[in-house]
Amino acid sequence: METPAPRPRRVTINDIAAATGYAASTVSRALSRPGRVNAETRDRIQAAARELAYVPNTQARALTSGRTETISVLVSDVTNPFYFGLIRGTQQQLKAAGYAHLLIDSENSAELESHMLTKMRQSIDGAILAASRLSDRALAALAADLPLVAINRTVRGVQSVVIDSPSGIAQATEHLISLGHREIVYLSGPENSWANEARWRALSAAGGRHGLAVRRLGPFPAGRKSGSAAADALLNTGATAGIAFNDLLAIGMLTRLRERGVNVPGQISIVGCDDIFGADFCHPTLTTLTAPIEQAGRMAVSMLLARLENPAGPARSLVLPTHLTVRESTGPLPTTP
Amino acid sequence: METPAPRPRRVTINDIAAATGYAASTVSRALSRPGRVNAETRDRIQAAARELAYVPNTQARALTSGRTETISVLVSDVTNPFYFGLIRGTQQQLKAAGYAHLLIDSENSAELESHMLTKMRQSIDGAILAASRLSDRALAALAADLPLVAINRTVRGVQSVVIDSPSGIAQATEHLISLGHREIVYLSGPENSWANEARWRALSAAGGRHGLAVRRLGPFPAGRKSGSAAADALLNTGATAGIAFNDLLAIGMLTRLRERGVNVPGQISIVGCDDIFGADFCHPTLTTLTAPIEQAGRMAVSMLLARLENPAGPARSLVLPTHLTVRESTGPLPTTP
DNA sequence: CAAGAAATGGCAAACGGTTGCCGCATGTTG
DNA sequence: CAACATGCGGCAACCGTTTGCCATTTCTTG
Known part of the structure; x- marks a missing residue:
């Protein structure tokens, strides 16, 4: 009966030390701080390391050095x-x-x-x-x-x-204003999200500056599924434009609006945040804040x-x-x- | 001048040993193989570990046990x-x-x-x-x-x-046949992809079984960008249906076909593979092989x-x-x- | 009740590197 | 040429845990 393959011994600095005749500490130095040893020594050791296909053990290294890379x-x-x-x-x-x-x-x-x-x-x-x-x-x-x-x-x-969401949100707001919208609704994401609060604050501020009505609905979980509820809630307000916490939510809303036969952007405009994968091929394609993520x-x-x-x-x-x-x-x- | 905070000493099993009066080895056992020690000992040690907020050092553990989790x-x-x-x-x-x-x-x-x-x-x-x-x-x-x-x-x-792509490809082929298509083109992915070969073989086989013409175009890199080339090549063949190596490619093709004013599925049918995020909200939504990935x-x-x-x-x-x-x-x- | 088995805890040697310190050989300087 | 600095390699301790082995104690069992 075969032995169940005892964990195969890997090459260590000791093997290199034995092969080259240097001490293990010298091998360690030659490998990790080459300036510390003589050039010839370094070359010999590095050659042997290559020869033996030495791979440093990160755990062992981390143990003393404290760095795990x-x-x-x-x-x-x-x-x-x-x-x-x-x-x-x-x-x-x-x-x-x-x-x-x-x-x-x-x-x-x-x-x-x-x-x-x-x-x-x-x-x-x-x-x-x-x-x-x-x-x-x-x-x-x-x-x-x-x-x-x-x-x-x-x-x-x-x-x-x-x-920089505030600046982005301001751009979005101005874009909507330039299209004639006077009432913008924010479809809120999770309450414990910092970005969510930042975006809402930015929208309030931008709204204030331009003297238009802004409201907030939600919170909605930041997923496509929540889009239905968000879309329905938005329609219910009678507002003509919505800015969603993120694209996932916005795409979910688009799907729902299409189901309900609401024309986007004919009847209502939707803006997302982040410009994630999919924002450029959903239907209709999504106006969104492009983040250099x-x-x-x-x-x-x-x-x-x-x-x-x-x-x-x-x-x-x-x-x-x-x-x-x-x-x-x-x-x-x-x-x- | 403050010292630059020497790496803070963390709690080790030795600290627990000192605190409880047991040997380090016993502490180790109490923590990692509780059956090996007396119940009372185990409780005392585990309590002390909790007390001191002990967190085992995975590197050290890995060094001897060989397992890194x-x-x-x-x-x-x-x-x-x-x-x-x-x-x-x-x-x-x-x-x-x-x-x-x-x-x-x-x-x-x-x-x-x-x-x-x-x-x-x-x-x-x-x-x-x-x-x-x-x-x-x-x-x-x-x-x-x-x-x-x-x-x-x-x-x-x-x-x-x-x-099981073969079975899926067979289903897709039969679906296309049932819609009246007699010529199906495979838009190939990277040549070094095993799945790509498997899918092509499955399509050839299915084609053979039903006596219809199958062809292969490509290879195309498996990205959305390659969709343009793939779509153009497909149109050029005059075939009425294409199965793409994956959804990314298929979605890229849909975008290109829309640009060129080709009606999908009115003039040409497209099938993807994998059912990735986006396949259900691209335009038109994509018929695809849903993989339980x-x-x-x-x-x-x-x-x-x-x-x-x-x-x-x-x-x-x-x-x-x-x-x-x-x-x-x-x-x-x-x-x- | 004696002998063997099982339970329990400690000792000490690993695991594979890193690093402070020391000593020797060489080079530099006045 | 003396005094000292610098370069280079080795020794050995250490990082935190695991584990083989042993000694002791406590159970079993015939």
Whole structure:
């Protein structure tokens, strides 16, 4: 009977040490801080490492050095297409820097979020928190212990990358006004979402500046399914234009409006937020705030890695511009007969 | 001047040992194999662990035990929405089992794929390979060293979960035949994709059975952008129906056909594969093969974890059914005047 | 009641690197 | 040429846990 294959011994620095005649510590140095040893030594050791197909053991390295070369990216819901771009951006940038990418879904729960984070604390060098559900205090406390970048969330002392919704919302409002709309409804997303509040505030402000009526409906869960309820509620108000918390909700609304035989933009105009995958091929195609989300992911990684190299550095905060992308879902005010 | 905060000491089993008066080894046992110690001892130690907010260090654990409680999921392109469902499925199931989810993008490159895998080998307990670009030989060799589950790929000796495209393609073919189509074109995806070959073979076979003309165009990169070229090529053949390698390509084709003023399904019918996010709200909505991809992700995780518990177990292979979801993009053969 | 089995806890050696410190050999400077 | 700095390699401790082995105590069992 065969033995059940005892975990195969992998090549270690000791094997390289034995092969080259140097001490293990010298091998370690030659590999991880080449400047510390003689050039010839370095070459010999590196050659042997290649020869033996040596792969450093990250766990062992992390144990003493404390660095794991792993960053976790937390999203509130992996299935939300908004995060696709973000994940793509972080993935790209992390891979380029040789870091591993640990994906965590916090399921919209603050408890789960902080639980996962404490559990993983020792396995990661830093984290990128997209749409964190944590309170400001909790977030600040966490940031003191773990290098962090928050996406779409600003808290004192916590690095962040935020997308400039206020400016985008203002553009959208002006666009609607220019089309003749005088009453705009905001279809609210989850109440514990920071971005949701920011968008509503921006709309109120823009409405105030232009002296028009703005209202808020909801909250609605940020999914396509909630679109039906949102659409029905919007129709019920008699308003001629709606700005949805995000594209998912907006697309759900479009579907519902089509079902009910309501003409978009003939009878009502709809604006989304984020410009996710699908916004350009839904029907009608969606006017939306285009967020440079992939870039946000890349920037977040850069800021995080910069912080890791220089922990004393300043807590930077970056604001990325949005712009309105006008498509088919917005049009002139219907002429009342 | 403040000291730059030397890495904060975290609570270890030694702290618990000191606090309770037991030896570290006993603490370790009480925590990780509670049956091995006296009930009272276990309770005291676990209470102390809770008290001190002890969090086990996974790196240290991995070093001796060899198990990291981490599974990596490799996809060929994170931005492909096909993977969203898969990632969701694996994420759910892994979290439930207490495993970490390491996401890797192989960028459609076999080299990168195997490079990442060898680099990570010691940091993971197993891997799920979606759309692997590795050769059969390389894959089998890898599987001998690392517990593996391949998605949409069958190789002798490698566990797998595949989606039953042949049956789905057959359904799609019969659907098109029932609508009167006599000539079907396959819009091919990347040549190094196993699923692409499987789909084409299935279509050839189905075509043969029903005595109709099938042709193949391409290969086209599996993205929406390639849809234009694919649509133009399809129109050029004069065929009345096309089955696209995947929904991304199909949606791209719909966009192009609309641009060119071609009526779908009035003049031409389009079928996609996978039923990704967007297939139900593009215009026209897409008839497609609905793949239980999220379930595939969950099953893959289950199979992998089962294998980890019992490495000697058989290399199982699972086939998941597909079904045709008929929407607006397919219709009766246009009546030639 | 003796002998063997089972339960329980401790010791110490790993696991695979990193790093502070030391010593030797060489190079630099006045 | 003495005094000192610098370059380079080795020793050994350490990171936090797991685990094989052993000693003790407590049960079983004939």
